[in-house]
Amino acid sequence: MLDRIITHAEVLRIVADLAPEHRIVGPVLRGGQYFYEILTDLSGLDLTFSYCVYGPRAFLFPPTETLFQFSRQNGRFESTLSIERVPTAFVGVHPCDINAIRLLDRVFSKDHRDEHYLSRRECAFIIGVDCAKECTVGVFCADMHGNVAKDGFDLMLFPLEQGSGPNDMRYGLVFGSKRGEVRLQKGSIGAIPKAADERAMEEYQRRKEAAFPHRLKTRLEELPSLLNRSYDSLLWEATARRCYSCGSCNMACPTCYCFNIFDETDMTLTRGERKREWDGCQLEKFAEVAGPHNFRPKAASRLRHRIFRKAKWVKDQSGIAGCVGCARCDRACTAKINSVEIYNQLAEEI
Amino acid sequence: MKPKIAIFSLTSCEGCSLAILELEDHLLDILGAVEIVNFREGMTDRDWDIDIAFVDGAVSTPQDAKEIQHIREKSRVLVAIGACACLGGVNTLKNYQSESDYRRCVYGDMANYFPTTRAKPLSAIVKVDYELPGCPMVKEEFLEFVKCMLMGKVFRLPDSPVCVECKKRGNPCLYDQGIFCLGPVTRGGCSAICPTFGSKCEGCRGLISREGLAAAGVNIRETYNASVKDVMDDLRLYGAYQEGDLP
Ligand code: SF4
Ligand code: SF4
Ligand code: SF4
Ligand code: SF4
Ligand code: SF4
Numbered sequence: 251m252l253d254r255i256i257t258h259a260e261v262l263r264i265v266a267d268l269a270p271e272h273r274i275v276g277p278v279l280r281g282g283q284y285f286y287e288i289l290t291d292l293s294g295l296d297l298t299f300s301y302c303v304y305g306p307r308a309f310l311f312p313p314t315e316t317l318f319q320f321s322r323q324n325g326r327f328e329s330t331l332s333i334e335r336v337p338t339a340f341v342g343v344h345p346c347d348i349n350a351i352r353l354l355d356r357v358f359s360k361d362h363r364d365e366h367y368l369s370r371r372e373c374a375f376i377i378g379v380d381c382a383k384e385c386t387v388g389v390f391c392a393d394m395h396g397n398v399a400k401d402g403f404d405l406m407l408f409p410l411e412q413g414s415g416p417n418d419m420r421y422g423l424v425f426g427s428k429r430g431e432v433r434l435q436k437g438s439i440g441a442i443p444k445a446a447d448e449r450a451m452e453e454y455q456r457r458k459e460a461a462f463p464h465r466l467k468t469r470l471e472e473l474p475s476l477l478n479r480s481y482d483s484l485l486w487e488a489t490a491r492r493c494y495s496c497g498s499c500n501m502a503c504p505t506c507y508c509f510n511i512f513d514e515t516d517m518t519l520t521r522g523e524r525k526r527e528w529d530g531c532q533l534e535k536f537a538e539v540a541g542p543h544n545f546r547p548k549a550a551s552r553l554r555h556r557i558f559r560k561a562k563w564v565k566d567q568s569g570i571a572g573c574v575g576c577a578r579c580d581r582a583c584t585a586k587i588n589s590v591e592i593y594n595q596l597a598e599e600i
Numbered sequence: 601m602k603p604k605i606a607i608f609s610l611t612s613c614e615g616c617s618l619a620i621l622e623l624e625d626h627l628l629d630i631l632g633a634v635e636i637v638n639f640r641e642g643m644t645d646r647d648w649d650i651d652i653a654f655v656d657g658a659v660s661t662p663q664d665a666k667e668i669q670h671i672r673e674k675s676r677v678l679v680a681i682g683a684c685a686c687l688g689g690v691n692t693l694k695n696y697q698s699e700s701d702y703r704r705c706v707y708g709d710m711a712n713y714f715p716t717t718r719a720k721p722l723s724a725i726v727k728v729d730y731e732l733p734g735c736p737m738v739k740e741e742f743l744e745f746v747k748c749m750l751m752g753k754v755f756r757l758p759d760s761p762v763c764v765e766c767k768k769r770g771n772p773c774l775y776d777q778g779i780f781c782l783g784p785v786t787r788g789g790c791s792a793i794c795p796t797f798g799s800k801c802e803g804c805r806g807l808i809s810r811e812g813l814a815a816a817g818v819n820i821r822e823t824y825n826a827s828v829k830d831v832m833d834d835l836r837l838y839g840a841y842q843e844g845d846l847p
Contacts, residue, residue, distance in 0.1 A: 283772055304770055313768035492823055494784035494815045497760055501767030517629035517743070519751055528768060534809055535759040549811055582767070584775045584784050585815060586823050 252408075252451050253431070254423040254440030258416065261377070261407065262292050264433055265341050268375055272339035275309050277302050286340075296416040297342045297407065301385035305347045305504025305578065309338050310370050311354060314527040317366060317511070321521040332523075333365055337373035345399035346391045346574040348378050350504035352402040353570045357507050360568060366526075375429070378403040379421075382412075382454065383461035389577045390590050392462035395470055396574030404430030410450045422451050465590045467597040470571065474562040480596040481554070489592060490550035492585040493532070499556065499579035499587070500530025505564070505572055508536075531556050557592055603651040603749065606638035608671055610657030610664040611691055611719070615736040616682035617656050623739050630743075633750055650675040652749060656737070658684040658691040658839075660719040672726040677749075680722045681742065683735035683804045683838045690735075691719035692839030721839070730755060735804035735838060738790055758789040761808045762801045766792035774800050780826055782834060785812040804838045 265274055277299040278287040284302045286309070289295065320329040343351075355371060358364035378399055384391070391397035399406065407421035423440060425431040434440050443451075468476050500506045510529040515522035529536060532552050537545035546552045564572025573589075580588045607617045617639070623630065637647035653675035659665050672678055683689040694702040695718050703711040722728050732741050741757075748755035762783035766773070774781040774795055781800035783792065787808045794801050807813050820826045 281772055283776070285770060285772075303772060304767075308768075308770065491818050492815055494761065494763075494812045494819075495809065496763040496784035496812070498763045498767055498773070498784070501764060515747055515751070517626060517633065517747065519747065528764075530760075530764070533760045533764070534811070549815070582773065584763070584773070584781075585819050 251424070252422040252443040252447055253425045254434060255443050255447050256407070256421050256423045256434075256440040258297065258413075258419045258421075260439045261297065261341070261421070262295065263437060263439060264377070264405070265292055265295075265339065267433065267437060268339040272337045272373075272375060274339050274341060275306060276341040289341075295341065297379050298409065298416045298419065299342065301344065301389075301576070302347075303578075303581075304502055305350055305576070306340055306343060307350065307354065307504050307506075309340070310351065310374060311358075311367050311507065311528075314525060315366060316523045316525050319521070319523050323520060331365070333369045335369050335373055337375070338370065339375040339377070341377045343376055343378045343403065344381055344385070345378065346389075346396040346576040347504050348376065348399040348402045349396050349570075349574045350576075351376070353505050353564070353568065353572065353574075354507055355402070356568045356570050375433075376403045376405075376426075378406040378426075380406060380408045380458075382409050382458055384463065386577075388465075388580060388588075388590070389575060390465040391575035391577075393464050393466040393470060394571060394573050394575030396571075396576060397458075397462055401426055403427075405433070408451060408454060410447070410454050422447060422454070465594075467594045473593065474565065476593070476596055476600065477558055477562045479600050483596060483599060485592065485595055485599065486550040486554040489587055490548070490553045493549040493553055493587055494585055495532050495534045495549050495552065496584065497530035497533045498582040498584060500532055501528060502578040502582035504576060504578065505560075505574060506530060531559065553587070557589065560589070561593070602633065602635045604637045604647070604649060605634045606636070606647075606650045606653045606671075606675065607640075608638070608653060608655045608657075608667070609640065610655065610667060610685070610722075611660035612657030612682065612684040612689065614656060616685075617654070619736045619739050620654070620742060623743065626743055630746060634746065648674045652677045652679060654679045654681050654732075654742075655722060656680075656682045656685050658688045658719045659717070659722060659725050660691050660694075661714070661716050665717070665725055668722055668725050677729045678722070678726065679730045679732060679745070680728045681732045682737045683733055683806070685722050686731040686733040687806050688719045688721045688724075688839035690838060693836065695719055695839075696836065719839070731757070733757070733787065733805040734790055741789055757787060759808070760788050761812065762786045762788045762790065762792050762795070762805070764788055765790070766795045769796055771795055774798075780824070780831060780834065785809075785816050800834075802837050803835060806838070807835075 274289045275286050276289045276295055277284040284299045286302045286306045316332040318329045318331050358367040381397055403426040406424045406426055410422045413419040508529045509526040511526045513522055513524050546555055560573035609617050653671050659668055680686045707714050745755050765788045766783055779800050782803040783801040785807055786801050786803045787805040820828050820831050
């Protein structure tokens, strides 16, 4: 069910309207690849972009951030919570990245409310854009149900037909939130969909279904049991021979949420900040504890851990799959370790 | 009592000890917290009662070897700073050439007057308590080290490779351009400064782990179309790879 029909120019009007209170983040072309960056000029915005090298998570969960400031003066210890509220409007977020944000939302609000993440998330406005076909060879978003976003956005654009260029696009639009709806009403933007538009949307969905190849030999629902049977597979050792434990796969993954905490003090040693930074389970010292004892001292045990997290454990814990199939891990891996190959080889072994 | 600090240079460009002077904004704070008793780059007075000695440069001459032994005897804590002191640094390039060649190349007709040895890191000669690697060392890491010493906090080098910081900065990966960057096998802590400015990491902070190096060996042979010799040359630039062959 479509809520509006909207042109590229009208999308820009919405973004321009958000700009005074929001920093605008969208795809920017650099050296032949797209990256999510803060936009200062909307004129070149291309919502037909293929994919961004990294997901948008850095704007909601920065690589390094301050949690609180502390000081020790006259024998008293004081601390001030550091909460950053930077309203951000994302324009051009693909379904995989919307689903990744949904997972982060869940993780950072379940059991313990993470004020640092949630304060940014609550004032984020997300304009998604759907993928009519796979963005690049190798993605397995269709297998992971990552290429369809049902919620987690404020507005979602569907490129029902291909225009002659990015500025010529017409989109079917779906509201994902009240504030999304309000944005359109405010400027009376967009046209009410006609029956023909609804038919075009149905046609689009059918085309989309056929345009995404399935790369996994195992259905999403069966991945957990596949992994259960593969814990002792020789594949982990054989594949991890190539693994640098460099953590690039974790850093590039839009669903990775692990972090490490450390303190930084100034030279007077009386004032400082407690900070956190991205961490990753492929790094050698990730699971090292006092002693020192390392629960996963070998690259093979770490590789297995990551794959189990992505296809089983995160889902077991949070109810949302830990992987959206965007293949950023695979593309980022300088050792060409490929998760699709891992799943398929495991499927063949059994 | 302020800790007594000394700074020495062996065979090197002395860039690392200069980097300490470049900490202008923090220099006064540091001077307030410690007493510098011996620093050729910055002062003329000499005192040999040393709590913490920072030494840059490799051991590359018989004289260097004597000097580092003397420094070790006089210092409670010995810190190797920079690639030369931690790994041998660019000095180790000569270890792969014939002695007569490199001596003639550097000293010409005077070659016989300057005895030199295989270049080595300090740890090959004396016990080193801490290492602050990099070419040059990372100033912020030096500051962090000083703070840890003053607070009595354990100092640890970053234990993840350069790729982590590179990705945190949102850089494109040089592998996408077919460039063999040493980031995956090199200890981070430099904010991935080289890839950030478009040059491959050359491993100046040393190898992060044997496991990573072993993976490089496998990948060069099985994953990439790369020449083992080229990669070995890269790994040798800073002596990050000092003895033996790629596994
Ligand atoms: S594990 Fe890989 S494919 Fe899955 S969400 Fe992360 S980067 Fe994408
Ligand atoms: S991975 Fe799938 S959902 Fe994500 S951008 Fe590519 S095609 Fe779209
Ligand atoms: S990116 Fe590849 S080499 Fe690096 S840790 Fe991940 S799987 Fe290992
Ligand atoms: S450019 Fe080098 S350091 Fe950066 S991610 Fe790629 S391999 Fe790692
Ligand atoms: S990127 Fe590599 S070569 Fe450059 S400073 Fe860092 S460790 Fe050294």
